[in-house]
Amino acid sequence: MRSELPRQGLVRTLGWTALALVAIDVVLSFAFAMPESPREEPGLLQRYFDNGRSTEAKLRYLTRPTDAESAPILPRGWLDAGSRIGEPATRGPGERVLVAIYGMSHARRLGRAVQRVAPDVAVRNVTAPGATPNWSYAAWESDRGAHRADAVVLSILSLNVPMLAATAAATAQVDVAMPYTMPRYRLEAGGLRAVAPPFESLAGYRAAVREPERWRAWRDHLQEHDPFFHPAVFDASLLDHSTVLRAVRRGFASRLRGPRVAEAYDPATGFRSDSEAIQVLFALVRRFDAQARADGLVPVVYLVNSLGTGDSLYRVLSPVLEAGGVPTLSSHTVVRPDDPSGYLPDSHFLDVHDDSLARRLIEIVDRERGS
Amino acid sequence: MSFNSVAYLVFLVLVVAAVRLLGHRGQNRLLLAASYFFYAWWDVRFLLLIVLSSVVDFFCALMIDRGRVTSRERWTCGLWAVGAACLCVAVDWSALAQAGPLALLDPGRWLSLPFGAAVTAAVTGSMLLGGVLARPGETLPEPRRRRAFAALSLVSNLGLLGAFKYFDFFVSSAEAAAASLGFEPSGLRLDVVLPVGISFYTFQTLSYTLDVYRGRMRATDRYLDLALYVAFFPQLVAGPIERAAHLLPEIQRPRRIDGDQVVRGLQLLLVGLFKKVAIADGVAVTVDAVYGSGASPSWLELVVATGLFALQIYCDFSGYSDIARGTAKLLGFDLMRNFDLPYFSRSPREFWRRWHVSLSTWLRDYLYVSLGGNRGGRGRTLRNLMLTMLLGGLWHGAAWNFVLWGAFHGAWLCGHRLLAERRPPSPGRGVAGELLAWGACMLAVGYGWLLFRAESLAQIASFSGILFGDFGDLSFDARLPRFPAVAGIPLLVALEVLEWTRGEARAIDRLAAPLRGLVHASLLFVLVLGTSNDPAEFIYFAF
Numbered sequence: 083m084r085s086e087l088p089r090q091g092l093v094r095t096l097g098w099t100a101l102a103l104v105a106i107d108v109v110l111s112f113a114f115a116m117p118e119s120p121r122e123e124p125g126l127l128q129r130y131f132d133n134g135r136s137t138e139a140k141l142r143y144l145t146r147p148t149d150a151e152s153a154p155i156l157p158r159g160w161l162d163a164g165s166r167i168g169e170p171a172t173r174g175p176g177e178r179v180l181v182a183i184y185g186m187s188h189a190r191r192l193g194r195a196v197q198r199v200a201p202d203v204a205v206r207n208v209t210a211p212g213a214t215p216n217w218s219y220a221a222w223e224s225d226r227g228a229h230r231a232d233a234v235v236l237s238i239l240s241l242n243v244p245m246l247a248a249t250a251a252a253t254a255q256v257d258v259a260m261p262y263t264m265p266r267y268r269l270e271a272g273g274l275r276a277v278a279p280p281f282e283s284l285a286g287y288r289a290a291v292r293e294p295e296r297w298r299a300w301r302d303h304l305q306e307h308d309p310f311f312h313p314a315v316f317d318a319s320l321l322d323h324s325t326v327l328r329a330v331r332r333g334f335a336s337r338l339r340g341p342r343v344a345e346a347y348d349p350a351t352g353f354r355s356d357s358e359a360i361q362v363l364f365a366l367v368r369r370f371d372a373q374a375r376a377d378g379l380v381p382v383v384y385l386v387n388s389l390g391t392g393d394s395l396y397r398v399l400s401p402v403l404e405a406g407g408v409p410t411l412s413s414h415t416v417v418r419p420d421d422p423s424g425y426l427p428d429s430h431f432l433d434v435h436d437d438s439l440a441r442r443l444i445e446i447v448d449r450e451r452g453s
Numbered sequence: 454m455s456f457n458s459v460a461y462l463v464f465l466v467l468v469v470a471a472v473r474l475l476g477h478r479g480q481n482r483l484l485l486a487a488s489y490f491f492y493a494w495w496d497v498r499f500l501l502l503i504v505l506s507s508v509v510d511f512f513c514a515l516m517i518d519r520g521r522v523t524s525r526e527r528w529t530c531g532l533w534a535v536g537a538a539c540l541c542v543a544v545d546w547s548a549l550a551q552a553g554p555l556a557l558l559d560p561g562r563w564l565s566l567p568f569g570a571a572v573t574a575a576v577t578g579s580m581l582l583g584g585v586l587a588r589p590g591e592t593l594p595e596p597r598r599r600r601a602f603a604a605l606s607l608v609s610n611l612g613l614l615g616a617f618k619y620f621d622f623f624v625s626s627a628e629a630a631a632a633s634l635g636f637e638p639s640g641l642r643l644d645v646v647l648p649v650g651i652s653f654y655t656f657q658t659l660s661y662t663l664d665v666y667r668g669r670m671r672a673t674d675r676y677l678d679l680a681l682y683v684a685f686f687p688q689l690v691a692g693p694i695e696r697a698a699h700l701l702p703e704i705q706r707p708r709r710i711d712g713d714q715v716v717r718g719l720q721l722l723l724v725g726l727f728k729k730v731a732i733a734d735g736v737a738v739t740v741d742a743v744y745g746s747g748a749s750p751s752w753l754e755l756v757v758a759t760g761l762f763a764l765q766i767y768c769d770f771s772g773y774s775d776i777a778r779g780t781a782k783l784l785g786f787d788l789m790r791n792f793d794l795p796y797f798s799r800s801p802r803e804f805w806r807r808w809h810v811s812l813s814t815w816l817r818d819y820l821y822v823s824l825g826g827n828r829g830g831r832g833r834t835l836r837n838l839m840l841t842m843l844l845g846g847l848w849h850g851a852a853w854n855f856v857l858w859g860a861f862h863g864a865w866l867c868g869h870r871l872l873a874e875r876r877p878p879s880p881g882r883g884v885a886g887e888l889l890a891w892g893a894c895m896l897a898v899g900y901g902w903l904l905f906r907a908e909s910l911a912q913i914a915s916f917s918g919i920l921f922g923d924f925g926d927l928s929f930d931a932r933l934p935r936f937p938a939v940a941g942i943p944l945l946v947a948l949e950v951l952e953w954t955r956g957e958a959r960a961i962d963r964l965a966a967p968l969r970g971l972v973h974a975s976l977l978f979v980l981v982l983g984t985s986n987d988p989a990e991f992i993y994f995a996f
Contacts, residue, residue: 099973101970332984339983420748
């Protein structure tokens with residue numbers, strides 16, 4: 083075989099292609115630049131083309147010197163008591179039951195539905211956007227003793243179960259960076275061990291943003307304890323300035339995530355009961371049940387089956403739930419997880435389904451309290 | 454190893470670089486080793502089937518053509534088959550990889566017993582028997598000898614295909630039929646995994662012995678050339694199904710790579726990956742949400758999902774073919790064009806001349822013609838057409854919906870043929886007539902895809918009911934396609950319209966250099982956006 087490379091044609095083709103790619107990059111970078119202020123809602127395409135920005139750059143964009151200038155999402159999801167201010171701690175006049183709900187936006191919607199269908203039931207909503215099961219559990223634990231609820235609800239979203247080992251919302255959800263943190267739970271010597279993040283409050287986070295030493299300590303913590311952390315995705319770099327290179331990083335992040343998710347979940351067969359995430363989830367559910375009962379509360383586990391995941395979360399957890407007699411509310415009994423018509427475009431349930439779930443929750447709580 | 458993986462990119466760069474350092478024969482040996490490595494990446498055990506297929510066809514073709522096999526050729530066949538049995542089945546590579554190199558000292562940890570030993574013994578026995586049988590074969594009169602060894606090739610190749618792909622399907626179908634009559638049969642099942650690409654390489658290797666049998670080409674006496682023809686990695690698992698008369702000479706003569714070939718190869722890789730990663734994987738969410746859901750979709754959801762599936766399967770499969778052709782070009786080979794703008798067709802005949810060309814021509818040349826083609830009057834022609842399409846449907850998968858899809862296309866082709874016979878020849882249909890013919894053709898193709906994609910016969914019945922009887926429901930709750938697909942579809946349409954209007958496959962190359970650069974850059978950019986889609990396996994790997 084005789085080689086005739088490099089040829090002029092090849093070089094010219096590659097040259098024009100590179101030049102055109104740079105032109106596309108420049109045009110898109112100007113046309114779809116993110117708004118100057120993080121309080122301004124970006125358009126769909128602005129958000130899309132920004133998605134591959136590094137986690138660090140996204141967080142720094144959201145975080146400004148004052149809360150008034152920063153993104154409204156910044157104060158959400160922190161595990162310290164500050165984020166629960168305003169939530170009822172006791173029953174009010176005319177209210178017969180107080181239910182505390184821990185979890186993600188589905189849990190918040192369930193709480194609102196409870197208030198819609200049963201005004202005599204008070205709800206303490208402790209939620210974070212996109213919360214993983216370890217966040218829900220940590221929220222319950224940190225909230226123990228801070229209220230006089232009659233029942234407590236631990237919410238678990240099937241889509242987020244594989245991310246149970248993530249220690250920050252920013253690593254669990256790459257596309258929408260949020261700064262709140264949570265502990266990582268590990269099974270050690272037959273028990274659960276929690277590894278706390280360096281900070282669990284907005285104040286702690288702000289200090290890390292201000293002080294490079296603290297930021298480095300957080301990054302080191304993520305590198306050591308968070309399997310969803312990757313320096314190429316997390317660290318700010320020159321790539322952040324190019325739309326094309328951001329898209330490359332987004333693709334890389336998505337490919338990186340696939341195998342991690344696959345360790346816990348297979349779309350064809352469902353959750354793998356022998357995976358670390360599911361084993362830890364079993365332990366969290368058992369401990370939640372035992373702690374709530376010890377506190378004299380009715381424990382309820384709320385399983386939110388995302389569209390396309392079937393009832394696999396219920397199937398994998400049901401042996402543990404049934405063995406422990408844990409009261410369970412699984413969304414698949416109300417909303418078919420394979421029928422898109424039961425879901426809103428943003429993946430939440432239709433209000434009518436949330437209302438049905440709320441009624442079932444109240445039935446469960448009343449039944450358990452009466453027994 | 455999938456074409457849309459980073460592993461393949463690394464593999465391709467290494468192979469292309471290594472090939473450039475070697476002479477012709479060295480290249481062929483390297484390409485054979487690379488092809489076996491490429492296949493073994495999925496499952497090393499099934500590599501044995503490819504080697505056995507190569508050995509049987511090498512042997513049979515020589516017996517058909519020359520009527521004898523030298524002892525050197527016999528030894529070559531035997532050693533390859535037995536060696537492959539030992540390495541692919543008798544050795545448990547995953548156990549060896551887990552246990553580490555020290556485990557080599559303890560064969561009990563990495564030998565697959567008793568299954569691997571049994572397969573190796575069976576292969577060794579078969580090779581010895583083959584050697585013994587060759588002697589009486591050599592003394593047969595020529596016509597009988599040629600028929601006997603063509604039959605041996607057919608039986609072995611189709612036997613492997615039948616065992617691995619169709620056995621369980623036919624047994625379970627027979628069981629279901631018996632159960633409906635009140636019997637309770639306890640069926641025998643093989644429960645084996647379908648080896649990737651078995652339908653493709655079986656047809657490819659069969660075409661070699663059949664062409665030798667028909668006197669269209671001479672049998673090769675170089676085993677490595679034939680082995681590379683059977684296993685050539687760019688087209689091994691999903692085609693194009695190359696004819697030996699085309700690919701073998703390319704293997705046998707020294708190849709030359711020039712700048713134009715590299716540009717064309719890279720361009721095909723880019724277009725192929727763009728189609729697969731950005732469009733096929735991008736629309737899959739909508740298609741799966743409708744077809745993979747147990748719920749009943751609205752009319753609009755069904756129409757959109759079926760239309761998107763038409764796009765998905767085209768981009769998935771033609772994307773694979775483009776990548777295969779691009780890869781081959783970088784290695785100095787020219788593979789056939791497998792898709793020629795099929796969605797511009799205006800009749801079923803035209804569609805099958807443009808869709809999966811390597812399969813449709815294979816079915817025409819080796820099945821339709823063998824059945825008698827159009828030589829026995831109208832009735833026989835229609836029967837042959839119907840049988841060819843039914844078997845073509847079944848080739849795609851061991852399921853009744855594929856048979857139904859084949860039957861639908863067969864009936865459509867027959868109907869079109871009958872209509873064409875009755876219609877007086879006309880000089881032209883005019884633009885409106887052409888558009889009408891195109892629209893009608895696409896509607897029929899689309900309904901065919903519904904049959905193809907459906908997950909059960911019950912779903913076909915239910916979806917057909919919605920399609921033909923529920924026009925009023927225009928609600929749409931299904932997931933929307935991903936952004937890269939939305940951005941990529943207009944680009945794809947523009948490229949295909951350009952090709953169609955200019956009437957040439959390399960229409961991009963006729964554009965001015967800056968505009969060509971812009972097209973390449975746009976494809977690359979949308980492809981990069983598509984890398985964040987959920988990656989899916991190529992659809993045709995399942996066939």
